[in-house]
Amino acid sequence: MDKNSQTPASPRTNRRKSLLLGAVALAALGTAGVLQGMVAPPYGPAYAQQIAPAPAVTVPGQASFADLVDRVKPAVVSVQVKVAIDNVRNDSGMQQFGGQQGDEQFGGPGMGPGMGGPGNPFEQFFRRFGGEGGPQGGRGAQPRRFGEAQGSGFFISQDGYVVTNNHVVEKGTDIHVKMDDGRSLTAKVIGTDPKTDLALLKVNEDGPFPYVPLAGVAPRVGDWVVAVGNPFGLGGTVTAGIVSARGRDIGAGPYDDFIQVDAPINKGNSGGPTFNLSGQVVGVNTAIASPSGGNVGIAFAIPSETVQSVVEQLKDKGAVSRGYIGVQIQPVTADIAASLGLDKPEGAIVARVEDTGPAAKAGLKAGDAIVAIDGKTVSDARALSREIAGHAPGSKLNLSVWRDGKTEKVALTLATMPGEKTAALDTDAAGGQGKLGLQLAPAASVGGAGKDGVVVMGVQPGSPAEERGLKTGDVIVEASGRKVERPADITKVIAEVKKEGRKAVLFRLKTEDGSRFVALPVA
DSSP states (O other): OOTTSOOOOOHHHHHHHHHHHHHHHHHHHTHHHHHTTOOOOSSSGGGOOOOOOOOOOOOTTOOOOHHHHHHHGGGEEEEEEEEEGGGSOTTTTOOEETTEEEOOEESSTTOOSSTTOTTOTTHHHHHHTTSTTSTTTTSSOOOOOEEEEEEEEEESSTTOEEEEOHHHHTTEEEEEEEOTTSOEEEEEEEEEETTTTEEEEEESSOOOOOOOOBOSSOOOTTOEEEEEEOGGGOOSEEEEEEEEEEEEOOSSSTTOOEEEEOSOOOTTOTTOEEEOTTSOEEEEEEEEOOSSSSOSSOEEEEEHHHHHHHHHHHHHHSSOOOEEOOEEEEEOOHHHHHHHTOSSSOSEEEEEEOTTSHHHHHTOOTTOEEEEETTEEOOSHHHHHHHHHTSOTTOEEEEEEEETTEEEEEEEEOEEOTTOOOEEEESOTTTOOOEEEEEEEEGGGSTTSOSSSEEEEEEOTTSHHHHTTOOTTOEEEEETTEEOOSHHHHHHHHHHHHHTTOSEEEEEEEETTEEEEEEEEOO
């Protein structure tokens, strides 16, 4: 063979060359190879020393919410509520808000609506061994079964007041709040407001507690926001996004004015705060829009200005009183505006005036268009309702009314909205021996309740009334054989019963299932 011809090297020769080149390279690198992160051989202690990782460095100009989270996270709590199984929803804790879905969670991750609830794997077990429908089903009432609802909340004062959603605690008995540092504290409900889905709690231990302030300025669309809460039972979870819209009406209640955000909000975030970048609470997370029940980027929060107003009343009185003028209204459409001679469709037109309300006394008429309150333009009927409800009963307002082609001024004094004349019924106002746990209103003031008796507007979780099965909507028609028409009548009967030395008062109730008697302790 010609010696200039190239003879292919054998595989053994190539392998020998590779090993030789590798050894030369390693010798050339020396210790530099180790410093560049090469794996040290397991022989010789000099090569086994690990290099400490470099400390984390925040790049100048790099966006981070870490400092904000460090400040606010200790004030955010997980709210855990003991709930009777009968009260646990079959939709795995998702509450409907006019097509939208509230986001509190029942059970832990991967759990359905409470242990032993409908659809749970243990349902047949309970049925077979003493539960409803089991062999003992006909032997009288069975013990109540309980599950756990979970939501979120946050401290608003160092003395232990906590804000959360009404739908998180409304059917609960025992309530605990779990802090970011791991402490679990018992809490009681100070007051609730179903119309705005807000509740105020108070922990039963002394502070001081870390707390966060409510924002005094509304966020702008496009502002960054950070949400902290307890999604799926995973406490202390932080998500971020922007304000997507303001003034959303999702059909949740009569005073809808939600902030829409795209920060990921899920079941269990209910009652948790959404912060601006100054660490102030701009909203309380309350609902999500989702076909699947999980986050799709559309969540709704109650604005801080609403929270501030409601919380102040709950703290002072345990209930919310709203102004009332006694009219039925509807939006001013473009056609209605044209027919009335208005330049543009704004304000609200009066469809009907209640005979004995403040509006009738002030001279308002059907066909009047209310276009401003105290000089502030009313954009639509929903804005008018919110503005009136935002004033306390007894407030004096000046309405600008469009009538017969010109603007007229009407002054009136607000009354209390029917159905909201509620008060916690104290069994012993002087001695403070506890409460029956009822919020009451005259039946005549509540639409559809009839004219006789006193309507139960709310039942305190864990109270004697709740334990004996009283429910919102029940009507108390007699107390110890005496007819009652006002909450004050019941208070009077209780005082007489206690004076006589008896330990309970007998109520006759009218319920959706008929009439029945219930005895509640007063001592």
